[in-house]
Amino acid sequence: MTTTNSARLPPLNALRVFDVVAQQLNFRLAAEQLNVTQGAVAQQIRKLEDDLGIRLFIREAHGVALTDAGRAFLPNIRRAFELIGDATANLRTAPTRLTISATPTFAAKWLLPRLPGFVAAHPLIDLRILASEQLSSFHADGVDLAIRQGRPPFGPGLEVDFLFAQTLIAVCSPALLASLDAPMTPANLRGQVLLEDSHNLWPEYLERALGQANALGSKRMQFNQTSLAIDAAIAGQGFALASRFLVQAELASGLLVQPFTAVMRGTQDFYVVAPRRQRHPEPTQAVRQWLMSERGAELPDLQ
Known part of the structure; x- marks a missing residue:
């Protein structure tokens, strides 16, 4: 030896x-x-x-x-x-490294645009964003915080904060809306392209929010992520469904418009979830508080 x-x-x-x-x-x-x-x-x-x-x-x-x-x-x-x-x-x-798990759509449309403000306010916390449609494990994947869409309870040993309600609206580009020959009505969705994501909520939205049993003759374009359907809507390729808070920036900037005022309250709300026994309690709490403070700037939730 x-x-x-x-x-x-x-x-x-x-x-x-x-x-x-x-x-x-x-x-x-x-x-x-x-x-x-x-x-x-x-x-x-x-x-x-x-x-x-x-x-x-x-x-x-x-x-x-x-x-x-x-x-x-x-x-x-x-x-x-x-x-x-x-x-x-x-x-x-040395900065504390925290991992946030979120869906690709939530990460791209809501979380990433706000990260510069967090970095400026918390220079000693390095964030790692794990964007995946799969449900990440706090222990196996080293996740400190997760943004999960669903209905509580999520399981024992977890701390849960309500973040956003699932309030679904239809959106499209202003150019597409202006190109239609007739005023936009629910019945006029027949023959239009409906941009579907993996949640496949158009049939429910048509019936519950617009009072249409179906949209016979509508064309469908399928995406595996809501963010892709939103981007396709911005490009004028059809009508998409999205939670209102996810497209608030695009609506404010005029990239998207709402062809209908109807909103459908979904059952899969968004929550901030963390294990009760945390690896880095103080930084994790700082991220939780930041997420909730950013939530406060959004439109009121529908009950």
Whole structure:
């Protein structure tokens, strides 16, 4: 078995005492600085000299003086303690890394546009966004917070905050709406392209919100993510359904418009979920509070 250099190192405490004695050149003053007895300082120096087999100090009437070997030894020991101090300081000020799990649509349409504000307010928290349609595991995937769409309860050992209601609206581009020959009515959706996502909520929206049993003759374009359906609507390719808060920025900027005022209250609301036993409690709480404060800027939820 090969012996490493670290196995032959003298005791770290003795080296620290050596450094302080070399600064003070006096056992009593070194003991006061280290908050130990003068005898303890002398004992540590004897142990270090015995371990090295070299005299480091010459005892004098009013203190001590470094030997030639002690003077040669001191600069490297000081440099080593400086490196330890720098490494410790860097570790203590290193950003905490938190992982947020969210669907790709929530991440792209709501979370990512707001991240610059969070980064500016919390420079010591690094966020990792895990965007996936799959339900991530807090433990297996190292997730600290999740934005989940569904209905509580989500399970034991979890802290849950309501974030957004699922309030579905129909949207399209203003150019598409202007290109229609007749005023837009629910009946006129027949023959238009309906942009579907994986939730497939158009039939329910047509019946519950618009009073249309079906939209016979409507064309369908299928996407696996709501964000793609929204982008297709912005490009004028058809009519999409989305939770209102996800398209609020596009509505405000005029990229999208609502062809109908009808809103359908869904059953799959959005929640912030975190384990009760958290790896980084304070940063996790800061992210939770930030999410809730950003929520407050949105339109009121429909009950």
